Protein backbone atom coordinates (compact mmCIF):
# COMPACT_ATOMS: atom_id res chain seq x y z
CA UNK A 1 0.00 0.00 0.00
CA UNK A 2 1.25 3.49 -0.87
CA UNK A 3 1.20 6.29 1.70
CA UNK A 4 -0.04 9.81 1.06
CA UNK A 5 2.25 12.78 1.53
CA UNK A 6 0.72 16.27 1.32
CA UNK A 7 2.95 19.12 0.19
CA UNK A 8 2.94 22.92 -0.09
CA UNK A 9 5.70 25.06 -1.55
CA UNK A 10 6.89 27.60 1.05
CA UNK A 11 9.76 30.06 1.39
CA UNK A 12 11.02 30.86 4.86
CA UNK A 13 10.66 34.61 4.29
CA UNK A 14 7.12 34.33 2.91
CA UNK A 15 4.23 36.35 4.34
CA UNK A 16 3.15 34.82 7.69
CA UNK A 17 -0.55 34.83 6.76
CA UNK A 18 0.27 32.74 3.69
CA UNK A 19 2.28 30.28 5.78
CA UNK A 20 -0.60 30.03 8.28
CA UNK A 21 -3.05 29.30 5.43
CA UNK A 22 -0.74 26.69 3.92
CA UNK A 23 -0.24 24.99 7.29
CA UNK A 24 -4.00 24.91 7.73
CA UNK A 25 -4.42 23.38 4.26
CA UNK A 26 -1.90 20.66 5.12
CA UNK A 27 -3.62 19.78 8.39
CA UNK A 28 -7.07 19.82 6.79
CA UNK A 29 -5.80 17.62 3.93
CA UNK A 30 -4.45 15.12 6.39
CA UNK A 31 -7.72 15.26 8.37
CA UNK A 32 -6.10 16.21 11.67
CA UNK A 33 -9.42 15.83 13.51
CA UNK A 34 -9.24 12.05 12.94
CA UNK A 35 -6.01 11.87 14.96
CA UNK A 36 -7.00 13.98 17.95
CA UNK A 37 -9.87 13.23 20.31
CA UNK A 38 -11.46 15.85 22.56
CA UNK A 39 -9.20 16.53 25.58
CA UNK A 40 -6.31 14.47 24.16
CA UNK A 41 -2.92 15.50 25.53
CA UNK A 42 -1.04 16.14 22.29
CA UNK A 43 2.77 16.02 22.30
CA UNK A 44 4.24 18.34 19.66
CA UNK A 45 7.81 17.06 19.19
CA UNK A 46 10.23 19.72 18.03
CA UNK A 47 13.87 20.73 18.44
CA UNK A 48 14.33 24.13 20.08
CA UNK A 49 17.80 24.38 18.47
CA UNK A 50 21.22 24.52 20.10
CA UNK A 51 22.70 27.78 21.35
CA UNK A 52 24.14 29.70 18.38
CA UNK A 53 21.98 27.77 15.89
CA UNK A 54 19.15 29.54 14.05
CA UNK A 55 17.93 26.70 11.84
CA UNK A 56 15.10 25.48 14.08
CA UNK A 57 11.45 25.78 12.99
CA UNK A 58 10.35 29.34 13.90
CA UNK A 59 8.06 29.56 16.98
CA UNK A 60 5.43 31.52 15.04
CA UNK A 61 5.18 28.67 12.49
CA UNK A 62 4.64 26.29 15.41
CA UNK A 63 1.79 28.50 16.63
CA UNK A 64 -0.17 27.69 13.44
CA UNK A 65 -0.05 23.97 14.28
CA UNK A 66 -0.93 24.56 17.94
CA UNK A 67 -3.98 26.63 16.92
CA UNK A 68 -5.23 23.79 14.69
CA UNK A 69 -4.76 21.25 17.50
CA UNK A 70 -6.77 23.49 19.81
CA UNK A 71 -9.50 23.81 17.20
CA UNK A 72 -9.77 19.98 17.41
CA UNK A 73 -10.15 20.52 21.19
CA UNK A 74 -6.86 18.77 21.93
CA UNK A 75 -4.47 20.02 24.63
CA UNK A 76 -1.07 20.54 22.99
CA UNK A 77 2.32 20.79 24.66
CA UNK A 78 5.73 21.25 23.04
CA UNK A 79 8.29 18.62 23.86
CA UNK A 80 11.83 17.37 23.29
CA UNK A 81 14.34 15.30 25.26
CA UNK A 82 17.65 16.20 26.86
CA UNK A 83 20.81 15.67 24.84
CA UNK A 84 23.63 13.20 25.27
CA UNK A 85 26.31 15.79 24.70
CA UNK A 86 27.36 18.89 26.62
CA UNK A 87 25.89 22.23 25.47
CA UNK A 88 22.70 23.92 26.57
CA UNK A 89 20.13 21.12 26.46
CA UNK A 90 21.66 18.51 28.70
CA UNK A 91 19.15 18.97 31.54
CA UNK A 92 15.61 20.29 31.69
CA UNK A 93 16.40 23.63 33.37
CA UNK A 94 19.02 24.69 30.80
CA UNK A 95 16.91 23.21 28.00
CA UNK A 96 13.83 25.26 28.96
CA UNK A 97 15.86 28.45 29.35
CA UNK A 98 17.31 28.00 25.86
CA UNK A 99 13.87 27.25 24.37
CA UNK A 100 12.53 30.50 25.87
CA UNK A 101 15.58 32.43 24.60
CA UNK A 102 14.78 31.07 21.12
CA UNK A 103 11.25 32.44 21.38
CA UNK A 104 9.29 29.28 22.29
CA UNK A 105 7.37 31.08 25.04
CA UNK A 106 3.73 30.28 25.71
CA UNK A 107 2.55 33.71 24.56
CA UNK A 108 4.20 33.11 21.14
CA UNK A 109 3.43 29.41 20.56
CA UNK A 110 0.25 29.07 22.63
CA UNK A 111 1.47 25.93 24.42
CA UNK A 112 3.59 25.02 27.46
CA UNK A 113 6.83 23.05 27.16
CA UNK A 114 7.33 19.70 28.89
CA UNK A 115 10.76 18.10 28.51
CA UNK A 116 9.67 14.52 27.93
CA UNK A 117 12.44 12.61 29.74
CA UNK A 118 12.43 14.56 33.00
CA UNK A 119 14.94 16.70 34.85
CA UNK A 120 18.03 14.60 34.08
CA UNK A 121 16.64 12.20 31.48
CA UNK A 122 15.66 9.48 33.93
CA UNK A 123 11.97 9.25 33.04
CA UNK A 124 11.19 6.59 30.46
CA UNK A 125 8.89 3.75 29.52
CA UNK A 126 10.09 0.40 28.18
CA UNK A 127 8.41 -0.61 24.93
CA UNK A 128 8.82 -4.13 23.53
CA UNK A 129 9.64 -4.19 19.80
CA UNK A 130 11.52 -7.47 19.32
CA UNK A 131 13.77 -6.38 16.43
CA UNK A 132 17.35 -7.09 15.29
CA UNK A 133 19.18 -4.65 17.59
CA UNK A 134 16.71 -4.28 20.46
CA UNK A 135 14.09 -6.49 22.06
CA UNK A 136 12.79 -3.38 23.83
CA UNK A 137 13.54 0.35 23.72
CA UNK A 138 13.23 3.11 26.32
CA UNK A 139 11.03 6.00 25.24
CA UNK A 140 10.74 9.37 26.98
CA UNK A 141 7.90 9.14 29.46
CA UNK A 142 5.84 12.27 28.68
CA UNK A 143 5.74 11.36 25.01
CA UNK A 144 4.70 7.78 25.71
CA UNK A 145 2.03 9.07 28.13
CA UNK A 146 0.62 11.57 25.61
CA UNK A 147 -2.52 10.51 23.72
CA UNK A 148 -1.35 11.80 20.33
CA UNK A 149 1.93 12.88 18.76
CA UNK A 150 2.69 15.48 16.11
CA UNK A 151 6.35 15.54 15.07
CA UNK A 152 7.55 18.82 13.55
CA UNK A 153 10.89 18.05 11.90
CA UNK A 154 13.39 20.40 10.30
CA UNK A 155 14.91 18.56 7.31
CA UNK A 156 18.73 18.77 7.30
CA UNK A 157 21.86 16.77 6.65
CA UNK A 158 23.50 15.01 9.58
CA UNK A 159 27.11 14.13 10.29
CA UNK A 160 26.36 10.57 11.46
CA UNK A 161 23.19 9.61 9.57
CA UNK A 162 23.67 11.82 6.49
CA UNK A 163 20.02 12.92 6.55
CA UNK A 164 17.78 13.98 9.43
CA UNK A 165 14.01 14.46 9.39
CA UNK A 166 10.98 12.67 10.90
CA UNK A 167 12.61 9.28 11.56
CA UNK A 168 15.50 10.87 13.40
CA UNK A 169 13.30 13.42 15.16
CA UNK A 170 11.30 10.69 16.89
CA UNK A 171 13.86 7.83 16.90
CA UNK A 172 16.76 9.72 18.42
CA UNK A 173 14.77 12.72 19.63
CA UNK A 174 12.32 10.82 21.84
CA UNK A 175 14.82 8.38 23.31
CA UNK A 176 16.19 9.06 26.76
CA UNK A 177 19.95 9.55 27.24
CA UNK A 178 20.29 5.79 27.70
CA UNK A 179 18.44 5.17 24.43
CA UNK A 180 20.59 7.74 22.63
CA UNK A 181 23.69 6.14 24.07
CA UNK A 182 22.66 2.70 22.82
CA UNK A 183 22.05 4.12 19.35
CA UNK A 184 25.57 5.59 19.33
CA UNK A 185 27.23 2.56 20.87
CA UNK A 186 28.94 1.45 17.64
CA UNK A 187 30.73 4.77 17.30
CA UNK A 188 34.31 4.17 18.34
CA UNK A 189 36.43 7.19 17.49
CA UNK A 190 40.22 7.12 17.48
CA UNK A 191 42.89 9.82 17.11
CA UNK A 192 45.24 10.26 14.16
CA UNK A 193 48.23 11.32 16.21
CA UNK A 194 50.06 12.70 13.15
CA UNK A 195 47.31 15.30 12.71
CA UNK A 196 46.58 16.06 16.38
CA UNK A 197 47.90 19.42 17.59
CA UNK A 198 47.04 18.70 21.24
CA UNK A 199 44.76 21.75 21.27
CA UNK A 200 42.53 20.02 23.90
CA UNK A 201 39.28 21.17 22.28
CA UNK A 202 38.02 17.58 22.27
CA UNK A 203 38.93 17.20 25.95
CA UNK A 204 36.92 20.29 26.90
CA UNK A 205 33.89 19.03 24.94
CA UNK A 206 33.91 15.32 25.83
CA UNK A 207 30.86 14.80 28.11
CA UNK A 208 32.42 11.89 30.01
CA UNK A 209 36.09 12.94 30.30
CA UNK A 210 37.20 10.09 28.06
CA UNK A 211 40.11 11.97 26.44
CA UNK A 212 43.54 12.80 27.78
CA UNK A 213 46.79 14.06 26.27
CA UNK A 214 49.47 11.37 26.03
CA UNK A 215 52.77 11.80 24.21
CA UNK A 216 51.68 15.23 22.89
CA UNK A 217 48.47 13.92 21.28
CA UNK A 218 44.89 13.24 22.34
CA UNK A 219 44.17 9.69 23.47
CA UNK A 220 40.64 8.26 23.86
CA UNK A 221 39.91 5.87 26.72
CA UNK A 222 37.74 3.30 24.96
CA UNK A 223 36.22 1.96 28.17
CA UNK A 224 34.84 5.41 29.06
CA UNK A 225 33.87 6.74 25.61
CA UNK A 226 30.09 6.76 25.02
CA UNK A 227 30.34 7.31 21.26
CA UNK A 228 28.55 10.68 21.21
CA UNK A 229 30.70 11.98 18.35
CA UNK A 230 31.34 15.39 19.97
CA UNK A 231 35.13 15.13 19.60
CA UNK A 232 34.67 14.52 15.89
CA UNK A 233 32.54 17.63 15.55
CA UNK A 234 34.83 20.00 17.46
CA UNK A 235 38.23 18.88 16.16
CA UNK A 236 39.45 21.49 13.68
CA UNK A 237 42.44 19.44 12.56
CA UNK A 238 40.56 16.43 11.21
CA UNK A 239 42.41 14.30 13.76
CA UNK A 240 39.47 12.16 14.92
CA UNK A 241 38.37 9.26 12.75
CA UNK A 242 35.60 6.70 12.95
CA UNK A 243 34.59 3.79 10.74
CA UNK A 244 31.86 5.69 8.89
CA UNK A 245 29.94 3.12 6.93
CA UNK A 246 29.49 0.52 9.65
CA UNK A 247 28.89 3.14 12.33
CA UNK A 248 26.28 5.02 10.36
CA UNK A 249 24.43 1.90 9.20
CA UNK A 250 24.02 0.53 12.72
CA UNK A 251 23.11 3.92 14.14
CA UNK A 252 20.41 4.48 11.51
CA UNK A 253 18.97 1.00 12.05
CA UNK A 254 18.87 1.51 15.81
CA UNK A 255 17.29 4.92 15.33
CA UNK A 256 14.54 3.36 13.18
CA UNK A 257 13.92 0.72 15.87
CA UNK A 258 13.51 3.45 18.49
CA UNK A 259 11.11 5.29 16.15
CA UNK A 260 9.09 2.07 15.94
CA UNK A 261 8.93 2.02 19.75
CA UNK A 262 7.66 5.61 19.80
CA UNK A 263 4.92 4.76 17.28
CA UNK A 264 3.90 1.53 18.98
CA UNK A 265 1.31 2.87 21.40
CA UNK A 266 0.26 5.65 19.03
CA UNK A 267 -1.35 3.80 16.13
CA UNK A 268 -3.71 6.21 14.36
CA UNK A 269 -2.55 8.98 16.67
CA UNK A 270 0.61 10.24 14.96
CA UNK A 271 1.10 13.01 12.40
CA UNK A 272 4.36 14.25 10.83
CA UNK A 273 5.17 17.66 9.40
CA UNK A 274 8.56 18.05 7.68
CA UNK A 275 9.87 21.58 7.18
CA UNK A 276 12.21 21.48 4.16
CA UNK A 277 13.27 25.09 4.74
CA UNK A 278 16.73 26.49 5.39
CA UNK A 279 18.19 23.06 4.67
CA UNK A 280 21.71 22.89 6.07
CA UNK A 281 24.54 20.35 5.97
CA UNK A 282 24.41 19.83 9.75
CA UNK A 283 21.40 19.45 12.03
CA UNK A 284 20.10 22.00 14.57
CA UNK A 285 22.06 20.33 17.39
CA UNK A 286 25.18 22.06 16.08
CA UNK A 287 26.07 25.22 17.98
CA UNK A 288 26.55 27.19 14.75
CA UNK A 289 24.41 28.77 12.07
CA UNK A 290 25.11 26.91 8.81
CA UNK A 291 24.32 28.30 5.33
CA UNK A 292 21.62 26.74 3.11
CA UNK A 293 22.74 23.93 0.78
CA UNK A 294 19.63 24.11 -1.44
CA UNK A 295 16.81 26.66 -1.88
CA UNK A 296 13.73 26.34 0.36
CA UNK A 297 11.36 23.56 -0.77
CA UNK A 298 8.25 23.71 1.44
CA UNK A 299 6.33 21.86 4.14
CA UNK A 300 5.13 18.24 3.93
CA UNK A 301 2.57 16.36 6.03
CA UNK A 302 1.89 12.64 6.38
CA UNK A 303 1.01 9.95 8.90
CA UNK A 304 3.96 7.86 7.67
CA UNK A 305 7.47 8.84 8.86
CA UNK A 306 9.24 6.84 6.14
CA UNK A 307 7.09 8.14 3.29
CA UNK A 308 7.42 11.77 4.41
CA UNK A 309 11.20 11.46 4.77
CA UNK A 310 11.50 9.76 1.37
CA UNK A 311 9.33 12.46 -0.23
CA UNK A 312 11.37 15.22 1.47
CA UNK A 313 14.66 13.76 0.23
CA UNK A 314 13.24 13.19 -3.28
CA UNK A 315 12.05 16.82 -3.53
CA UNK A 316 15.40 18.12 -2.31
CA UNK A 317 17.36 15.88 -4.69
CA UNK A 318 15.08 16.82 -7.58
CA UNK A 319 15.74 20.53 -6.88
CA UNK A 320 19.49 19.89 -6.55
CA UNK A 321 19.67 17.63 -9.62
CA UNK A 322 21.75 15.16 -7.61
CA UNK A 323 21.74 13.11 -4.41
CA UNK A 324 22.53 16.11 -2.21
CA UNK A 325 23.05 14.18 1.03
CA UNK A 326 25.41 11.75 -0.70
CA UNK A 327 27.34 14.73 -2.04
CA UNK A 328 27.59 16.28 1.44
CA UNK A 329 28.44 12.97 3.16
CA UNK A 330 30.07 10.73 0.52
CA UNK A 331 31.11 8.11 3.11
CA UNK A 332 27.55 7.52 4.37
CA UNK A 333 24.43 5.92 2.97
CA UNK A 334 21.72 8.20 4.40
CA UNK A 335 18.92 6.04 2.99
CA UNK A 336 19.55 3.14 5.42
CA UNK A 337 17.18 4.70 7.98
CA UNK A 338 14.39 4.59 5.36
CA UNK A 339 15.00 1.16 3.83
CA UNK A 340 15.53 -0.45 7.23
CA UNK A 341 12.58 1.49 8.71
CA UNK A 342 10.35 0.19 5.92
CA UNK A 343 11.62 -3.38 6.45
CA UNK A 344 10.56 -3.36 10.13
CA UNK A 345 7.12 -1.89 9.46
CA UNK A 346 7.76 1.73 10.42
CA UNK A 347 6.34 2.99 7.11
CA UNK A 348 6.31 2.82 3.32
CA UNK A 349 8.93 3.83 0.79
CA UNK A 350 6.16 4.13 -1.81
CA UNK A 351 4.07 7.28 -1.63
CA UNK A 352 1.74 9.55 -3.58
CA UNK A 353 2.52 13.25 -3.37
CA UNK A 354 -0.56 15.50 -3.10
CA UNK A 355 0.52 19.07 -3.84
CA UNK A 356 -1.51 22.18 -3.00
CA UNK A 357 -2.50 23.91 -6.24
Ligand code: SF4
Nearest residue numbers: 196197199200202235
Ligand atom coordinates in the same frame (compact mmCIF):
# COMPACT_ATOMS: atom_id res chain seq x y z
S1 SF4 B 1 40.54 18.57 19.11
FE1 SF4 B 1 41.66 17.42 17.54
S2 SF4 B 1 43.66 18.43 17.40
FE2 SF4 B 1 42.71 19.12 19.32
S3 SF4 B 1 43.48 17.70 20.87
FE3 SF4 B 1 41.56 16.87 20.15
S4 SF4 B 1 42.12 15.45 18.50
FE4 SF4 B 1 43.89 16.74 18.87
Ligand code: SF4
Nearest residue numbers: 206225226228229231
Ligand atom coordinates in the same frame (compact mmCIF):
# COMPACT_ATOMS: atom_id res chain seq x y z
S1 SF4 C 1 35.74 10.48 23.22
FE1 SF4 C 1 34.55 11.59 21.67
S2 SF4 C 1 32.88 10.18 21.12
FE2 SF4 C 1 33.81 9.42 23.03
S3 SF4 C 1 32.53 10.32 24.62
FE3 SF4 C 1 34.25 11.71 24.34
S4 SF4 C 1 33.53 13.22 22.85
FE4 SF4 C 1 32.12 11.49 22.78
